[in-house]
Amino acid sequence: MSYKSRLLQLALGGLLSVSTVFASMTNAQEVDLSPEQNSRVRAEKVEAAIKLIPAGYKFVTPGKFTVASVPGRLPFAIYASDTKTSVGSEPDLAQLVADSLGLQLELVPIAWADWPLGVVSGRFDAAIHNIIVTEERKEKFDFSTYRTDLIGFYVALDSKVKSISKPEDVAGLKVIVSSGTNQEQILLRWIEANKAKGLPATEVQYFDDEAVLDLALQSGRADAYLGPNATSAFKAAAEKKTKLVGTFSGGWPQTAEIAVATKKNVGLAEAITEALNAQIKNGNYAKALARWSLSAEAIQESRTNPPGLPKT
Template sequence: MKEFVVRKSLLAGLVLVLAACGTAESEPAAVSGLNVSLGPDQNRVTAARDDKIAAKVPEKFRSKGELVVGGDTGTAPPLRFYATDDRTVIGVETDIAFLVADVLGLKPRLETSSWENLFVGIDSGAVDVGLSNITVTEARKEKYDFATYRLDTLAFEAKKGGTWKVKEPKDVAGKVIAVTSGTNQEKILVDWSAQNVAAGLKATDIKYFQKSSDYYLALQSGRIDAYLGPNPTAAYHAAASGETEVIGTFSGGASVQGKIAVTTLKGNGLVVPVQEALNQLIANGKYAEVLKRWGLADEAVPASEINPPGLPKTS
């Protein structure tokens, strides 16, 4: 119940921002320069079916006529989150999922789960593709195929008005910072803390949260100093709430550029048509429309790649 109340509180805050612009919550409105709606009626960007690409979808997926798209329920705006009805999943990840399904001639069916269960769903075949801010890593490439569609940028988000900035590992020494377990940002933070301890500095006190409502509550109450997560989420929340700010941004790969990708079970035959669908969407401008809609134009990729070099394995 607490999750419901907190999530409603976050959306209510966003709706107040919309109302300040003189529009109703169900209508498209400017949120920090964005023309988006928080209601269930999204009026999404659409694309036409491409018969040539659709024909490459394996028969077992084509025969059921739908693309089952899995995502993490803990992701916050503008990536993947609930509309004001607390039921409809919206956001940039959802918009891209709908576009890809359009090109493949399939109806998207959205499934939500925890981050860990998202991968369980892909492994079992209950989910056809994962589209939930998933970073390509060398470890994940052993089990999954990837078709990239966005750059991976991380951000430290803290209460607004402080002087603390994060530019390098030593800046998180002794701080209490939250992450979501099983993510590449967790690995980065753990590595940074180890580097600091080896250099004689204090370790970072790492806290784990799986839901955005929980870490924002912890940030508001002062139980954590910052949250390290996706830059789009942090920037959107900071602009909408007016209570937090981004105090440092980094590539999701730390020393290498991380990339976000549609994720499928290795060898299931979906990665090629998905990649071709993404490249068609990039070429015809539909992809750019969606990123612009959610304020993520600076995370665009020039082309979708299949299984590019990923973040290195943990030693």
Template sequence: MYTKVVALLVAAATLTACGAAAGSSDVSQQQPRITSAKVDRIAAEVPQAIRDRGTLQVITSVGTVPPLSFYDNDNKTPIGVEVDIAALVADVLGLKTQTNVASWENVFVGLDSGKYDAGFTNITVTEARKEKYDFATYRLDNVSFEARKGSNWKVSGAPDVAGRTIAVSSGTNQEKLLLDWNAQNVAKGLKPVDVKYFQNSTDYYLALQSGRIDAYLGPNPTAAYHVKSSGQTEIVGTISGAGPTLQGEIAATTKKGNGLVQALNDALNQIIADGSYRKVLDRWGLGNEAVPKSVINPPGLPRT
């Protein structure tokens, strides 16, 4: 997703507060890691220098809330869906995972320099990024409308939000999508959306629980995990973070032309086939972001 998603996830540190007790045991590294088996023919595709080293140097940007990449209870071990998927890929390649943590901008600096082999950190495929990087997709890039459980309301298009009160974070891709939908509705004579903004992320969920808003539109990973851990809300609609004309996709990212993307792609398709991929997504409540297959360098978000 756009880079602001990372900042949003960091800012949303307390989003899961109302479900912390329910979800705390789910985010511990104490649980056995889901694994996959080495596949020799795929492992043979890895560049010789990486095979000789024996490790896949993964870079991720750690936030403070589940389920992407965040620190375990020891405040030093990176865990989350991104870390788990990277480890599965390394299993298939016959490598050990070395998970490195960097700020968002330094993820790309590290890939550019060759210090890290691959980024697994909610990186969306874009046409601009394809000039410098190769991509192997592994999750859908979606945003979701989260409402109180039992709301009996579904969102599949712009008319469904007409007249509703919806919260969104200012300056995000989600805000742009919501305002675009609202403009379409107003042009058709439908009731406008009452868009709400709050000072911090916790307030969205307090407003949702009290009935002051009908839904919160935010990144699907945060929403899906909150639904899983709290048991008090539900997702009533999911749309592509790229908008109505393109399905955005999250991908393993590597320096263009370094010879690793085919191995990453084949390893991802292997874990999709053997079922370990789906187990990881379900563990983190992200089954609705599963891809049927990994694709190399698909159409990305257009230049803006």
């Protein structure tokens, strides 16, 4: 069965949305989706990181770094052409950490909801899939940061909107956002602030179908789309129909960071942080992010357990 046939089968079975499938089929023409991943960035051992692995720590499988992965959408992760191997930006990051620690990478595809229990119970050494550091999560997990969480405003290539850098810039615009998301809450707060200043109203639009959303942007029915920068940046690079005009922290006004999650107090986080910093310093980290159009979310230094988003 071909990769595209498999995607359509998943859609018909209700495991993936039709819009996600067609987006993945488009992107599949642009990137390496082979299970071998010969184009993946690899790294040498980092002795300083290996020395930080606690003497008593037992990996799930000796000699392997077992990581929970959530195949669902690029650039984060999706199934390769063999329909069983996770490939994407997060598997690439996991590979860099595994190489640094002198271990073989073992990716375990799971549903998003299963990673917390899997890490706590010891089924996985770590979970790596766009996990944001929060104060509530820090009660059960240790974190090693590797990306900033950004939301981005994207417009059609021929749009007259050149920059959205502050709340006032959305006044008078028609903006698409997904219901129930943190970016929706940020946008609504901006609209209220602009209203108090007497600025023109912002029209908020909601679309369940990604194809309809795209059409709204291209036709001028909407001026901008506000959503997760990672997926929007990857799509913009692949399709070349939209452009970025502004980014903000996903936890605005607080900074939101994405990190490798490990079980609390097992001592593995410091070794992973050291490994990540070595890859940041030698340039492998930048190459891995660029491969998936995620350079805008790069960090200068990995940190262990930084301040997380506050409890709600």
